[in-house]
Amino acid sequence: MNYNKRGLAVALAVAALFVLCIAQAFGQQGSQKREQPAIGLSIVLLEVRPGPGVARIFLLSDLDSGLAGTAFDTPVFEFADEAGQADGVLHPEGANHTEGELLQPALFVCAGTHENEIAGILAAYWLIEKGRVHGAKLFVMPRANAAGATWSLQNPQSPRILQAIPGISRTFRYGARLSNLAYETVSDPPLFSPPAAPAGFPALAGQEMRNLNREYPGSTDSSMTARLAFAITSLLKKENISIAIDLHEASAGSNLGYSIVTRPESLDEAALAVLDLEETAGKSFRLEESKPEFAGYSHWEWGKLGIHAFLVETFNPAQPSDDPAVDQFNNAKSPLAERVYAHLWAVQALMANAGVSLGISVNIEGLPASVLEVEAWLKAPLSGAAP
Amino acid sequence: MKRTVYFILTLLFVLGFGSTSAQTAALIPPQLAGIFEAPGFITSAGQTSDAAIVKVLVNTRLKLNFGYDIAAKPQAVSGAKTLVLVLGASNKGLGAAGLSIEQETERVKAVLALAKSEHMRIIAMHTGGTARRGESSNAIIALCVPHADVAIVVEGGNNDGFFTDLCAKEKVPLVMVPSIAEAGNVLKGLMAK
Numbered sequence: 278m279n280y281n282k283r284g285l286a287v288a289l290a291v292a293a294l295f296v297l298c299i300a301q302a303f304g305q306q307g308s309q310k311r312e313q314p315a316i317g318l319s320i321v322l323l324e325v326r327p328g329p330g331v332a333r334i335f336l337l338s339d340l341d342s343g344l345a346g347t348a349f350d351t352p353v354f355e356f357a358d359e360a361g362q363a364d365g366v367l368h369p370e371g372a373n374h375t376e377g378e379l380l381q382p383a384l385f386v387c388a389g390t391h392e393n394e395i396a397g398i399l400a401a402y403w404l405i406e407k408g409r410v411h412g413a414k415l416f417v418m419p420r421a422n423a424a425g426a427t428w429s430l431q432n433p434q435s436p437r438i439l440q441a442i443p444g445i446s447r448t449f450r451y452g453a454r455l456s457n458l459a460y461e462t463v464s465d466p467p468l469f470s471p472p473a474a475p476a477g478f479p480a481l482a483g484q485e486m487r488n489l490n491r492e493y494p495g496s497t498d499s500s501m502t503a504r505l506a507f508a509i510t511s512l513l514k515k516e517n518i519s520i521a522i523d524l525h526e527a528s529a530g531s532n533l534g535y536s537i538v539t540r541p542e543s544l545d546e547a548a549l550a551v552l553d554l555e556e557t558a559g560k561s562f563r564l565e566e567s568k569p570e571f572a573g574y575s576h577w578e579w580g581k582l583g584i585h586a587f588l589v590e591t592f593n594p595a596q597p598s599d600d601p602a603v604d605q606f607n608n609a610k611s612p613l614a615e616r617v618y619a620h621l622w623a624v625q626a627l628m629a630n631a632g633v634s635l636g637i638s639v640n641i642e643g644l645p646a647s648v649l650e651v652e653a654w655l656k657a658p659l660s661g662a663a664p
Numbered sequence: 665m666k667r668t669v670y671f672i673l674t675l676l677f678v679l680g681f682g683s684t685s686a687q688t689a690a691l692i693p694p695q696l697a698g699i700f701e702a703p704g705f706i707t708s709a710g711q712t713s714d715a716a717i718v719k720v721l722v723n724t725r726l727k728l729n730f731g732y733d734i735a736a737k738p739q740a741v742s743g744a745k746t747l748v749l750v751l752g753a754s755n756k757g758l759g760a761a762g763l764s765i766e767q768e769t770e771r772v773k774a775v776l777a778l779a780k781s782e783h784m785r786i787i788a789m790h791t792g793g794t795a796r797r798g799e800s801s802n803a804i805i806a807l808c809v810p811h812a813d814v815a816i817v818v819e820g821g822n823n824d825g826f827f828t829d830l831c832a833k834e835k836v837p838l839v840m841v842p843s844i845a846e847a848g849n850v851l852k853g854l855m856a857k
């Protein structure tokens with residue numbers, strides 16, 4: 278399919294999905310809280326315009342019908358391999374595949390695990406609008422925990438809306454770290470232990486049950502947040518994901534800003550990415566090796582499936598209180614454009630270096646050439662950003 | 665004039681700065697260029713994961729084939745002629761290795777003692793910027809640098825002049841570099857061809 282035809286097909290599919298979710302929203306007013314409209318899809322489609330790289334959009338509820346019609350359902354954008362049929366990779370294990378089976382390589386970019394960590398979400402939006410992938414299929418999930426994008430620390434009923442130039446630029450939600458309590462089916466326990474935690478692991482605060490990044494690999498018989506983790510794990514297995522990256526941001530206090538965290542077996546790939554990023558992003562990322570105390574974290578649990586998995590952190594000056602007084606766009610220390618730029622080049626560096634280990638040549642095209650380019654994109658209206 | 669400069673540069677290139685750019689060559693103290701011998705070995709001093717970055721830089725990118733163990737015991741280092749110590753205390757790294765800072769300090773002292781007894785040359789490297797310059801890091805840096813033949817420091821890690829003062833006091837040549845990649849180039853330029 279050429280780009281124009283594919284673009285038209287995607288546009289039609291988007292329009293159909295949009296109509297569907299609006300209809301669902303009206304149809305389900307007044308019903309139980311488990312049957313919320315497809316909030317994730319409507320949020321995302323109001324904030325991003327899929328570009329020529331996107332071949333298909335589907336909902337996470339396609340992987341687990343338990344998410345359908347809830348605030349936890351969210352869209353996934355699939356990119357076709359522009360290089361055509363790439364060589365396969367050996368899949369180490371997985372429910373849907375036999376060991377040693379040769380399958381088309383596939384990549385995964387996850388953002389919005391924590392809906393206040395906006396640079397990752399915007400990097401995913403950039404990919405959706407401008408990215409193309411060579412050497413593998415790519416799946417991008419820009420707002421992994423859509424139920425976290427329905428509130429903010431300042432207001433349990435609504436997120437903050439950010440806009441670089443009032444009345445002109447694209448708008449996007451600044452949500453919260455945890456799922457919205459209003460959409461959970463289970464109330465917070467007094468203390469929470471990640472299901473995958475090793476023996477003797479100290480329990481976390483009860484609200485951490487609503488932290489998607491403590492719930493992997495997920496389950497279908499506890500909270501909705503756990504169910505969301507389960508659906509994402511199902512997606513990774515079904516699509517034979519070989520490399521997966523979860524985009525986050527950290528506060529100054531956490532000492533994790535501008536770092537890449539990974540399991541010991543992927544440490545060399547991440548170290549090579551750090552070297553690449555000195556040149557491509559002009560940033561010195563720190564490297565951290567994760568260990569069993571990272572139980573329930575995306576990259577730690579995805580890695581157990583044989584996936585080369587990475588956690589990328591930039592520095593969000595408003596965290597951890599999500600201080601509304603911080604100007605995200607013009608912050609002197611860590612402006613948003615710089616963080617989005619760093620995320621995008623981190624994705625490229627990690628995909629390329631993990632790809633080398635897997636024997637595949639992965640390249641993402643359409644990345645920004647400068648921080649200024651990202652700044653202009655953030656300032657432009659949404660319609661202007663469409664390719 | 666321009667031609668003469670080009671001629672001299674070409675001559676330098678032919679005379680053995682072959683794989684070292686003029687920019688890198690200018691950073692290397694002339695008396696140290698090419699005097700460090702293989703085999704080399706990389707370990708950390710303080711369990712910083714920067715050691716893992718230096719390892720891929722030296723082995724994967726520059727193909728120098730050094731031995732590596734972030735928490736090497738002295739016997740693992742034995743037989744090397746060049747020891748690279750990647751400096752920086754990391755609580756996460758210490759936790760992962762199951763070491764207290766005191767145990768790590770003892771390990772580093774033992775490695776230094778072995779290196780001295782086997783007449784190894786020592787390169788102290790700091791690539792972690794301000795993040796690897798806390799109190800524990802400073803103590804471990806102060807322990808290692810006096811034993812080093814040269815210290816290579818990525819800018820940012822010396823914003824407060826800590827390395828400048830320490831190296832001046834201990835008479836250790838200090839090479840400041842703008843990036844980790846350039847630290848690798850300098851290290852390569854130090855190695856015998």
Ligand SMILES: [Zn+2]
Binds near residue numbers: 525526
């Ligand atoms: Zn996060």
